[in-house]
Every structure is written in C-alpha cells, then in structure tokens.
Amino acid sequence: MKLKYSLFTRRQFLNGLFGGWLGALMVSFLYPVIKFVFPPTREPDQVILPFLDFKDMKPNSVKVFSWGSKPGFVKKNKNGSYWAFVAVCTHLDCNVTYIPEQRKFFCACHDGWYDENGTNIGGPPPRPLRRLILIIEGEDLIIKREGVK
Numbered sequence: 206m207k208l209k210y211s212l213f214t215r216r217q218f219l220n221g222l223f224g225g226w227l228g229a230l231m232v233s234f235l236y237p238v239i240k241f242v243f244p245p246t247r248e249p250d251q252v253i254l255p256f257l258d259f260k261d262m263k264p265n266s267v268k269v270f271s272w273g274s275k276p277g278f279v280k281k282n283k284n285g286s287y288w289a290f291v292a293v294c295t296h297l298d299c300n301v302t303y304i305p306e307q308r309k310f311f312c313a314c315h316d317g318w319y320d321e322n323g324t325n326i327g328g329p330p331p332r333p334l335r336r337l338i339l340i341i342e343g344e345d346l347i348i349k350r351e352g353v354k
C-alpha cells in the first residue's frame with residue numbers, strides 16, 4: 206500500500222536521523238568523562254566473601270578483594286589472625302601495595318609508607334590505612350565498615 210501523504214519530508218527525516226546519531230555520539234563521549242570526573246563515592250556497608258578463599262593464606266601475606274569501587278586487602282598476620290584494610294592511600298587515594306619482605310605497605314605515587322599494621326610511617330600519608338571490621342562466621346568472611354551493625 207502506498208501512502209498519499211508523508212508525515213515529514215525527506216529532509217526532516219534525514220535531519221532527525223542525523224540529530225539522533227549526533228546526540229547518541231555526544232552521550233557516548235560525555236558519559237565516561239562525567240563518570241571519571243565525578244566517580245561514585247558510595248561504599249558498601251559490608252561485603253561477604255567465602256572464607257575458603259582466604260583460609261590457606263600464608264602468614265604475612267595479603268589478598269585483594271573489591272571494596273565497592275576501591276581495592277581492599279585481607280591480611281593474615283603471623284599469629285593467624287586476619288585484618289582488613291581499604292587498600293587506598295590516605296594521602297591522595299592512590300592504590301597501595303604490600304611488600305611482604307619488608308612487612309610494609311607502600312604507595313608509589315609519592316613514596317608513602319605504612320607499617321604492617323597500616324600505621325603511616327613515612328612520606329606524605331597523614332593517617333593510617335583505613336581498617337575494616339572483619340568477622341569470620343562459618344563459611345563466610347564478613348567485612349564491614351565501622352559503625353555498621
């Protein structure tokens with residue numbers, strides 16, 4: 206069946222098509238830029254991980270887990286206890302690494318150092334690494350923010 210009248214002209218159709226394409230292109234460029242400039246800062250209240258993944262850790266070692274959009278460390282101490290830290294430097298939020306030979310956490314951004322307890326001992330970090338509450342409950346390793354019940 207052929208239509209007698211069109212709702213829009215060929216020029217209007219092409220303008221609409223081009224405008225939609227241009228709009229989609231702009232959104233696809235701006236969305237990552239906006240997410241980069243204004244990253245989501247909301248942290249989880251808690252994460253629950255299978256304890257089995259951490260049970261066989263050697264003393265004086267760390268394992269990384271995801272704490273929202275940031276990395277976290279579960280550290281097994283010499284006495285077999287576990288601690289959890291947010292693995293982000295307290296200076297300018299760079300990621301921190303653990304050096305088992307020196308028993309220290311290190312931030313490569315500005316040469317920041319923390320001891321094995323997360324206490325800031327050298328460089329510009331103004332505060333210790335942020336500790337998280339760690340509870341082992343049956344098969345679960347529950348890691349919580351302070352103040353969360």
Ligand code: FES
Nearest residue numbers: 294296297312317
């Ligand atoms: S961000 Fe870690 S020392 Fe500056």
